[in-house]
Amino acid sequence: MSPRNQARSGASDPARTLAFDALREVHSQDAYANLVLARLLRERRLSVRDAAFATELLSGTCRLQGSYDVIIEAASGRGLSSLQPAVVDLLRLGAHQVLSMRLPDRAAVSATVELAAATVGRRVTGLVNAVLRRITVRSYDDWVAELSAGLDDRDALALRTAHPRWIVDCYADLLPAEEVETALLANNTQPVTTLAVRPGLASVEELEADGAEAGRWSPYAATITGDPGRLPAVREGRAGVQDEGSQLVALALARAAAGPGPWLDLCAGPGGKSALLAGLAGAQGALFVASEPARHRAALVQSALRGYPADGGRVVLAADGTCPPWKPDSFARVLADVPCTGLGALRRRPESRWRRPPEAVTELHPLQRALLGSALQSVRPGGVVAYVTCSPHHDETAVVVEEALAGREDLELLDAPALVPEVPDAALGAFLQLWPHRHGTDAMFLALVRRL
C-alpha cells in the first residue's frame, strides 16, 4: 500500500488521519465538526485511546483555530491565503499538538510531517516541518504575549481566549469586567455529558445505579462519562442527552402558574425540550403538541418522544411557527425556543465561533420576533409563553422580548429566576440568564410572559 493510501485508510496513524480528514470536511464542506467526527469514528473503528486523541485534536484545533492562525502567520511570515487549504489544516493540527496537547515537540512535529507526506504529498513536508519547528520555540502564552503588543485590550483578550472580537464585545457588554475572561475561557472546555430522564419513564436513581451521577440543578439530570448508549434508559428512549440549562428553562415553564390546557413547543426540533415537557404535561393530564417545520427535525422529535406510550397525549406537527395551522388562544403553555446564533453553546460546537458572522444576530431578528409574536397569539388568556435562546446576546434576548411587550397591557413579564430558586446568580432582572462559568450549563436565556 502506498503511504498516501495507507494514511487514508488510517493504518499508519489513524487518530491524526481521522482528525485531518474531519478538519478538511469542516472547512471545505462547511460540515459540523461533531457530526463528521461521530461518522468517521463509527466508520473507522479506532481504539478507545486513538478515538479520544482524535476527538481532542479535532475539537481543540477547531476551538482555538483563530489564534493558531495568527501564530502560524507569524511563524511562517506569510498570510494563510497564500497556502494550500490542506496545508493550513495540517499546520493548525500541528500547532494544537505543540501548543496545547502537552506532547513532546519532536514527536508532534514529526508525526504531523508524516501526515503531510501521506495526505498532501512530500513536496509540502519541508514547509510544514519548518513552520511547526518555529512554533515550538514559544509556548502558547508566550506567542500570545508577543503578538498582543500594540493590540487594544479586547483584541488581546480575543487572541488570548481564541474568540472573534465581536463575541468578546458581546460578553464584555453582558458581564462584570472581572468575569469576562473566565466566561470566554469556559467556552474552551469540554462540557460533561448530561442526561435528562423522561418524567415517569426513568429516574435519576436508575441512572445512578448504572454509573451516572445526579446532576447539579435539575431533578431530572444525571451526568456520565463515556458513551450514553451504554445505558438501557437511553437506548430505550427513557432518557436522552440534554444540557442542564435546557432542562431548567423547560422546568421553569412547567412550574409557572398557567391554568389547564394543552402545551405547545413551537420550535421543537430536535426534541430535547419536548421530551422533558411531554412528560411534565402528561403528569398534569395535558395534551402536548410539538411543532417543527423542518421534516427531518420533526422526525427527530418523534424519535425523542418514542419512550412514551402511544396513547394520543402527544402530537408532532411539521408546521411553520410563523403561520401556524392552529387557532389563536389554543394553549396554556407555549415554548418558543427560537433559532439563534448559539453563542451560549460554543463549548459544544467547536467550529461555530469562527463561522458565524456578527451579522447573524441582525439577520435572525425578524424570525425571532415573528416566532415570539406567534407564541403570544397561540397562548390563551392566563397562559404563559417561554421565550428561550441558547445565546446570551442582548439583541437576541431582552431586545426581542421588550419589543414584544411594548404597548401591550395584556402581557405581563414574570419573574423567571423565582421559578428556579435553586440556581443562584442567574437573574438578569426578571429574565433568567445561565452561564457555563457560573452554572456549568450552556448560556441559556429565558423570559416568561403571561397573557392577562
Ligand SMILES: C[S@@+](CC[C@H](N)C(=O)[O-])C[C@H]1O[C@@H](n2cnc3c(N)ncnc32)[C@H](O)[C@@H]1O
Ligand atoms: C433552538 S432550535 C430548538 C431546539 C429544541 N427546542 C430542543 O430543545 O431540542 C430552533 C428550531 O427552530 C426551528 N425553526 C426554524 N424556523 C422555524 C419556524 N419558522 N417556525 C418554527 N420553528 C422554526 C429550527 O428548525 C430548529 O429546529
